[in-house]
Amino acid sequence: MSESAIEKRTARRYKVLKGATIAFDGSGVSCTVRNLSxxxxxxxxxxxxxxxxxxxxxxxxxxxxxxxxxxxxxxxRIGIEFD
Structure with a gap:
């Protein structure tokens, strides 16, 4: 197995398809959550x-x-981490 194929995440991801909004500076931008952990x-x-x-x-x-x-x-597509 190649180095790049090894899973490095510490939490299991779940495939989802949910509408969401990211909020910052008093405004919001619509997005779709594709996976979630x-x-x-x-x-x-x-x-x-x-x-x-x-x-x-x-x-x-x-x-x-x-x-x-x-x-x-x-x-x-953007990957995010929760604070």
Missing amino acids: SKGAALDFASSISLPSSFMLVIESEQFIRRCHPVWSHDK
Whole structure:
């Protein structure tokens, strides 16, 4: 198995498809949560976006709110870690 194929996450990810909003500076941007764990998530956006160093992830249908920060990005998908 190659080094890049080894899973490095410490928490199990769950595939999801949930509408969410990231909130910062008094505004919000819609996104889709593609996977979720107790430590972070992967978010898809309609277009490429530059995020601040800290923001809130809000999934209203789940009453889920977490402060987080971006850890990686690739095109329209951004990986976040919960603070």
